[in-house]
Amino acid sequence: MTAFLLNLATLAAISGILASTLNFIVGYAGIFSVAHAVFFGLGAYGGAQVALLLVPDPFLACFVAALIAGGLSLCLALPALRVRGEYFVAASLGLQMVAATLFAELKPLTGGIGGLVGIPRPEIFGTVVPVLPLALAALALILFLTARLQRGAFGRTLQSIRDADSAAEALGKNVNAAKTLAVAFACAGAGVAGALYALHLSFINVESFTLDQSIQIMAMVIIGGTGTLWGPLVGAIMLLSLPAVLSFIPFIPPTEVGAVQQIIYGLAMTLLMIFRPAGLVGDQTKGRSTS
Amino acid sequence: MPGPKIGRRGALAAGLALPFIRPAIAQTAEPYVMGSLFPMSGPSAEFGEAFTRGAQVALQHIAADNLLRRPVRLQSEDSQALPQPSVVGMNKLISVDRAHWVLVSWTATSKAVAPIGDRAKTIMVNGGAVGPDLAGLSPYFWNVIALAHLEVQVMVPFLVRQRNARRVALIYVDDPLGDGILGQLRGTLPRHGGELVGSFSVPRAAQQFGPVVARVRQTRPDAVYVASFGAQNAQIVKALRDNGVTQTICSYSAFGIDSLRTMPEAEGALFTSQKLDLTGAHALTSRFATDFRARFGQPPLVYHANYYNAAYLFGLLAKQVETAGGTVNGDSLRAAMLATRKFDLVGGEGEFDEQGNMLTQMQVNEIRGQQFVAIG
CATH class of the missing domain: 3.40.50.2300 (Response regulator)
Incomplete structure (x- = not known):
């Protein structure tokens, strides 16, 4: 049981990083990206290659992953500067599709659909260490930085951009710089999550970085509560642990196990959104229909 | 007298306890x-x-x-x-x-x-x-x-000798399975007097195969080898037949499922599998x-x-x-x-x-x- 719970906790912490970083651009800056899995993937491939080709040092892997994902976040920042709302969703969707295809095709770097196998487990000073404490430390750091940034001038600038970017610009805010920085921070965080994911699973392929994954991360943010510090983390734990809990239901016939679990899972999500429209942690005065 | 009431919290607690019921029973039988x-x-x-x-x-x-x-x-x-x-x-x-x-x-x-x-x-x-x-x-x-590359070694001699199909075109999914079959066909066909006249990769998530089928037709094959899996196999077979490819379709053991068996377009398709003679001794x-x-x-x-x-x-x-x-x-x-x-x-x-x-x-x-x- 312990190993099962530790594995779930590790994946929850990694998902928590993903959800928290996406929340930073969705909840605070109003940039609705459905391409977060791209940066998760970039970090995973970057971190995996460091571990495979150089040394399985988790800090180096995370640093390289953050650098790659944060650096290439311009791919997302550029459309974010030019379009907004549903038009940006379409732009990020395109980026997601292009990236997933590249992940499948750049075989020397990504292993193609076959993926990268045999990624060594992380080592610090020659000792193999579990990913969980590293993931928890990274999550804590990202939550701390998010809280600090949110309360400071940068956070207020982002929130003003989210609410009315023209007004923010008229008040002298550098909208382009703020958006670019927000996207870079969120994508670098997603990259770190990717490196930790690769080191934890020892195997990655494109199937973990598709549009489905991006939507799953977005669902974590919305279900937990957008624009809140703890909401995305709660959403990540909820979305990850619910299928695991459902797998303990004893009376489902083996051939029906998947269908029954998916139905219960879907129903739970629907009911949750009906009764907690602003998410589990969000302000419940928001999100309800006024009609 | 009012009966015992189970509130929402009680129901939730009961629900949370549910997962632990089965292990308690299981321990007795081991x-x-x-x-x-x-x-x-x-x-x-x-x-x-x-x-x-x-x-x-x-x-x-x-x-x-x-x-x-x-x-x-x-x-x-x-x-x-x-x-x-x-x-x-x-x-x-x-x-x-x-x-x-x-x-x-x-x-x-x-x-x-x-x-x-x-x-x-x-x-x-x-x-x-x-x-x-x-x-x-x-x-x-x-x-x-049998892993896919071994199945090709059985299909190729059958195609050449039994069906006189020497010109083979390949539609393959772009992954290790497809790559493995491509490599095997390239090596095995010439050894048996055959020829790989064209190979066309398709992305894993592709669902439309009209353009690929058009290119397959241009190669004038005697047989088309399909190397994908899941629902994509059926979609490729349907696209081949819908677009007028009447030549033999062949594949590996992934064709051995009900959805292909009952599909009219798959009639006549060949595939290799492990030997399974249900009527034998x-x-x-x-x-x-x-x-x-x-x-x-x-x-x-x-x-x-x-x-x-x-x-x-x-x-x-x-x-x-x-x-x-x-x-x-x-x-x-x-x-x-x-x-x-x-x-x-x-x-x-x-x-x-x-x-x-x-x-x-x-x-x-x-x-x-x-x-x-x-x-x-």
Whole structure:
């Protein structure tokens, strides 16, 4: 049981990083990206290659992953500067599709659909260490930085951009710089999550970085509560642990196990959104229909 | 007098307690646990159901023959054919259910769970995925299905000699499976007097094949080899026939599923599989076919047989370990496999190599009148 719970906790912490970083651009800056899995993937491939080709040092892997994902976040920042709302969703969707295809095709770097196998487990000073404490430390750091940034001038600038970017610009805010920085921070965080994911699973392929994954991360943010510090983390734990809990239901016939679990899972999500429209942690005065 | 009331919190607490009921019951019987990690939801659920049915009949036989001193319980987990749910499921099977033996499928799933099974020294047996890169994943990872590159070596001589189909075009999914088959066709066809006249890769998620089929037609092939899997196989077959390709369609064992058997466009298609003569004199095969029909009301297919073999092999090996007075675990089961190597399984004798790959006789099948007919 312990190993099962530790594995779930590790994946929850990694998902928590993903959800928290996406929340930073969705909840605070109003940039609705459905391409977060791209940066998760970039970090995973970057971190995996460091571990495979150089040394399985988790800090180096995370640093390289953050650098790659944060650096290439311009791919997302550029459309974010030019379009907004549903038009940006379409732009990020395109980026997601292009990236997933590249992940499948750049075989020397990504292993193609076959993926990268045999990624060594992380080592610090020659000792193999579990990913969980590293993931928890990274999550804590990202939550701390998010809280600090949110309360400071940068956070207020982002929130003003989210609410009315023209007004923010008229008040002298550098909208382009703020958006670019927000996207870079969120994508670098997603990259770190990717490196930790690769080191934890020892195997990655494109199937973990598709549009489905991006939507799953977005669902974590919305279900937990957008624009809140703890909401995305709660959403990540909820979305990850619910299928695991459902797998303990004893009376489902083996051939029906998947269908029954998916139905219960879907129903739970629907009911949750009906009764907690602003998410589990969000302000419940928001999100309800006024009609 | 008002009766006891169960509030929402009480109902929630009862619901949370539900998962712990089964282990309390299970501890009294102490069965061996056989895990299965198949896609049980989503577009590949058809495969997961087929795999499970094969294993269920094997467990029925193990129990009926009193093969083992302890019962065997099948614990199913939904892999969704994706790496992350597979890893969660595998961790549950190993650390919560204490699985002695895990049936796996799908290439990505297999690769994702192999390190976990390797660390826990739990035997994992694949009977569905055929990617050539699955050989040698771990000493505890075995294959009871011929990997795809071996199937090509059977199909090519049949095409050239029996069907006089020398010009072969290939439509293949862009992954290790497709790449493996492409490499094999390039090497095998010239050796038998054939020629690979064109090879066309398709993305894994593609659903429209009109342009690819047009290019296939331009190569004027005698046969078209389809190397994909899941629902994409059926979509490619339909696209070929809808766009006027009348030549022979051929493939590997992934064609051995009901959705293709009953598809009018797949009539006449050829595919290789492990030898499975349900009407022959082989006792275990006949018994399997009879009991499968009785339980599920349909004749068994190759995938059913593969996972029957994957599950029944546990019974044979665990019996050996029990008889020798040992403890049934990954190491003792592997030692028993390496000591014996040859086993009487559905379809005939299967022999394992050092890496745990089963070598068995192959056959060529044709989809004829919505039936799979062995023709070579």
